[in-house]
Amino acid sequence: MSTASVSTHILDTSIGRPAQGVPVSLSARGAGNEAEWTALGTSATDADGRCKDLPAVPPGTTHVRLCFETEAYLSVHRDEAAFFPEVTVTFTVTPGEHYHVPLLLNPFGYSVYRGS
Template structure:
């Protein structure tokens, strides 16, 4: 597992790589300081293994995630959005900070050598993810 602070990712020819960014569509701006956890697994029925933890920068980007292990078939991003949404709404309370969605988790299939940019568009009562470029 790696804690990343770099803004660059590296990927060999046989490794998939992942980057992401988070945009708060209710505020019309990037969401900074969102905790991001990248996990990997080697088959659809294998257990997830945490590969890296990082946080979005002032531009809402999390580009310094390390390349995935060579045997990875699936990746998972978990975004800790509760604190951001609670602060943005001015609500704080309860274990989830008052956010309707305290976290967002998205899993996706990966292929060796490919790069996957997976943006998260976030608002207090909904979210959307997609494969970007």
Template sequence: MSTDSTASVSTHVLDTSVGRPARGVPVRLAARAGCEDDWRALGGSATDADGRCKDLPEPPEGTTHVRLDFEVERYFEQDPATTAQRAEARQDAPANRDGETFFPEVAVTFAVRPGEHYHVPLLLNPFGYSVYRGS
């Protein structure tokens, strides 16, 4: 949990191409204290069976910006069950070849304030994604 001097961050990833959580997506967290400052890598995790990262590190005091880096290409390459489901769902879309991922990485940068929690879900498919501030 965050204190009054820090923010906390959580995320989860949903694979909208198969309608289920995305398990095993590596996620890294970085922070900086201002727009002109360098990013500081804080660590990372991978999504669990429910598509959630429950153990991301807490940003340090003074953080104003956070970046979540999702390694989605690895997810799309690793899960043969969902790869088969995606291939079946795309039979009418010849431009979408099996295993092809247009966005191999997704970087989401957002501003934070001390004492607040930020839940940032990623809705994902091989050719697009969407993010929002959740609760």
């Protein structure tokens, strides 16, 4: 059976546009909350707010973590430090499934969901 795959994008809901240049890292771990996280790779959002080059998830992965480094992006659009310097999203995966996990971001809030 094939491994799970992950994709993401970020929409800045305060301006209604994709968030470009946000660093994103992908980590994975096997079964059990005591398992160690393994860094799989990093990317950054493109002009469309998408990360198109996230690495494959290895076999045996049960949990995936996306970390969005939002501080620099949010600070550019405001005169003060970002309230959310990073957003970390952890979710479970099943082999063979694709997981698209968008981040809707604004200076004082965010939302994530499983997209298609």
